[in-house]
Amino acid sequence: MRAPDVATQVGPSAKRAEALAVSARGVSLTFQTADGEVQAISNVDLDIAAGDFVSFIGPSGCGKTTLLRVIADLEQPTAGTISVNGVTPEEARLHRHYGYIFQAAALYPWRTIERNVALPLEIMGYNAAQQRERVDRYLKLVNLSGFERKYPWQLSGGMQQRASIARALSFEPALLLMDEPFGALDEIVRDHLNEQLLRLWDQTRKTVVFVTHSIPEAVFLSTKIVVMSPRPGRIIDIIATEFPRDRTLEIRETPEFIRIAQRVRSGLRSGHSYDE
Amino acid sequence: MTSSALSSGRPAEIRWHPLIVRYAPVIAIVLAIIAIWYVAAVLMNMGIVRSGFEREETPYTIADLISGTLSAERPLLPAPHQILQTFGEDVFGWPVTSPRSLVFHSWVTLSSTFIGFLLGAGFGIILAVLIVHVRTLQKSLLPWIICSQMVPILAVAPIVIVVLGSIGLRGLLPKALISAYLCFFPVTIGVVKGLSSPDPIQLDLMRTWSATAAQIFWKLRWPSSVPFLFASLKVSITISLIGAIVAELPTGAQAGIGARLLAGSYYGQTIQIWAALVAASLLAVGLIGLVDLAERWVGRAMGART
Numbered sequence: 366m367r368a369p370d371v372a373t374q375v376g377p378s379a380k381r382a383e384a385l386a387v388s389a390r391g392v393s394l395t396f397q398t399a400d401g402e403v404q405a406i407s408n409v410d411l412d413i414a415a416g417d418f419v420s421f422i423g424p425s426g427c428g429k430t431t432l433l434r435v436i437a438d439l440e441q442p443t444a445g446t447i448s449v450n451g452v453t454p455e456e457a458r459l460h461r462h463y464g465y466i467f468q469a470a471a472l473y474p475w476r477t478i479e480r481n482v483a484l485p486l487e488i489m490g491y492n493a494a495q496q497r498e499r500v501d502r503y504l505k506l507v508n509l510s511g512f513e514r515k516y517p518w519q520l521s522g523g524m525q526q527r528a529s530i531a532r533a534l535s536f537e538p539a540l541l542l543m544d545e546p547f548g549a550l551d552e553i554v555r556d557h558l559n560e561q562l563l564r565l566w567d568q569t570r571k572t573v574v575f576v577t578h579s580i581p582e583a584v585f586l587s588t589k590i591v592v593m594s595p596r597p598g599r600i601i602d603i604i605a606t607e608f609p610r611d612r613t614l615e616i617r618e619t620p621e622f623i624r625i626a627q628r629v630r631s632g633l634r635s636g637h638s639y640d641e
Numbered sequence: 642m643t644s645s646a647l648s649s650g651r652p653a654e655i656r657w658h659p660l661i662v663r664y665a666p667v668i669a670i671v672l673a674i675i676a677i678w679y680v681a682a683v684l685m686n687m688g689i690v691r692s693g694f695e696r697e698e699t700p701y702t703i704a705d706l707i708s709g710t711l712s713a714e715r716p717l718l719p720a721p722h723q724i725l726q727t728f729g730e731d732v733f734g735w736p737v738t739s740p741r742s743l744v745f746h747s748w749v750t751l752s753s754t755f756i757g758f759l760l761g762a763g764f765g766i767i768l769a770v771l772i773v774h775v776r777t778l779q780k781s782l783l784p785w786i787i788c789s790q791m792v793p794i795l796a797v798a799p800i801v802i803v804v805l806g807s808i809g810l811r812g813l814l815p816k817a818l819i820s821a822y823l824c825f826f827p828v829t830i831g832v833v834k835g836l837s838s839p840d841p842i843q844l845d846l847m848r849t850w851s852a853t854a855a856q857i858f859w860k861l862r863w864p865s866s867v868p869f870l871f872a873s874l875k876v877s878i879t880i881s882l883i884g885a886i887v888a889e890l891p892t893g894a895q896a897g898i899g900a901r902l903l904a905g906s907y908y909g910q911t912i913q914i915w916a917a918l919v920a921a922s923l924l925a926v927g928l929i930g931l932v933d934l935a936e937r938w939v940g941r942a943m944g945a946r947t
Contacts, residue, residue, distance in 0.1 A: 439849070461850065464849070471843050473861070474943075474944065475944055475945075476944070487860070488850050488856050488860070516944035536850075
């Protein structure tokens with residue numbers, strides 16, 4: 366893929382506050398399947414500023430995961446241009462600009478928690494001392510100190526997902542891509558992890574792109590909510606929120622929260638998401 | 642049995658000792674088989690024994706007939722105690738270096754089994770790695786691998802032995818090669834499945850970390866394939882024992898369980914054949930036990946639930 370113009374303007378190493386973490390112009394992706402072509406995403410224009418917490422929300426099949434995978438260079442767009450941290454997604458991936466967190470923790474069952482967190486560090490060639498230091502630091506950040514020597518099956522689902530977040534943070538990427546990371550967890554654990562994630566985002570000043578199909582989760586976490594609709598997957602609304610970075614779960618009771626949630630809901634409805 | 646139920650005033654339920662609960666079914670089956678075996682031995686050897694008595698024109702009773710069927714020198718079906726007795730004599734009655742010792746023969750077969758197993762498992766793993774990583778090989782190799790297992794090994798074994806013998810390879814190696822030929826297949830199939838077993842998510846993760854192919858192999862694919870590998874090795878090690886025995890049959894081998902079986906059938910020594918069979922099955926059990934032990938050990942090192 367050709368490097369987009371943004372790359373030349375901002376430069377790969379730009380650390381300015383207004384630098385764009387993600388910039389997409391006219392991005393479309395069509396899958397060839399046995400039943401013919403399926404347009405997963407259609408003509409997406411999107412800018413994500415560094416330091417933002419952006420949620421993609423929409424029903425199944427609206428292309429939110431596909432869009433995240435395009436950012437991660439796990440899928441290639443069939444049209445349009447996209448830059449990640451000012452370079453192509455492929456370069457961003459090769460330079461390990463982002464950490465990707467899936468819905469499943471996908472920890473390796475034969476590795477202890479500390480060795481799971483150290484895995485990307487091993488692959489990237491960090492030495493043993495650096496690995497130990499990073500593993501300690503990030504396990505502490507996700508409140509898993511003391512579980513270093515446990516195997517994944519000895520941890521609850523929420524703890525496993527925290528370990529996978531520590532693993533994604535361990536090599537200190539500027540960008541976190543999270544694909545329904547708490548989708549498989551129960552509501553109580555989910556609330557708790559949402560708070561922890563916000564604190565972590567506030568402390569580390571990372572850019573987070575977060576895929577979800579929960580309206581409260583999207584409104585609570587985000588500085589910017591991208592509402593998407595299916596067939597073909599496209600953006601139908603982008604909503605900025607004004608909550609403080611150190612927000613707590615209590616904001617969910619405020620009129621402002623309810624108003625934004627309402628707008629997300631009506632956006633989803635206008636996208637005919639509830640037709641079926 | 643406990644008497645705790647007595648205090649409740651109801652008749653005590655019989656509670657068996659856990660060991661009994663565990664082994665009673667096995668023992669029951671073994672006893673049943675032995676009983677059937679004795680009946681079969683009596684029935685099958687009856688004809689020989691009766692014609693023996695009639696040839697010598699000695700009067701005989703039913704009791705004579707039955708005891709005769711269970712102590713015949715060359716019975717059609719030897720009784721279990723005869724097999725055990727001969728097995729005991731063959732194992733303990735001779736020094737282990739003597740060609741009459743079953744231990745000696747077992748060792749000969751075992752050594753070609755081990756070498757064949759190592760060669761076969763190694764070859765099987767290498768094939769699997771190639772098949773998983775090189776798409777064209779998957780299409781071009783697999784049919785041949787499957788064909789290789791359809792060839793009747795008894796027919797091919799003598800050819801292999803003769804060809805290898807003509808280039809100066811004799812003794813252990815040809816037998817080991819035949820054993821390897823038989824036992825690589827389950828390893829290849831199992832490891833191909835194992836190497837392809839990681840989740841798409843785990844492969845995606847490796848990609849997001851821009852891991853090299855070698856890193857993906859050593860850190861993800863290979864560890865994922867270990868359970869599949871051990872399942873295959875268990876099948877494969879018994880097949881390699883069979884391969885080693887089969888390889889001893891057409892070669893006029895002087896030593897080994899196969900040679901022992903052949904000699905037994907030449908001279909009608911059925912009891913000796915059965916004793917050799919007992920030795921072969923004990924070897925097989927031991928070999929599977931070894932693989933099992935290795936599996937547990939590796940499993941513990943890999944954090945398996947125990």
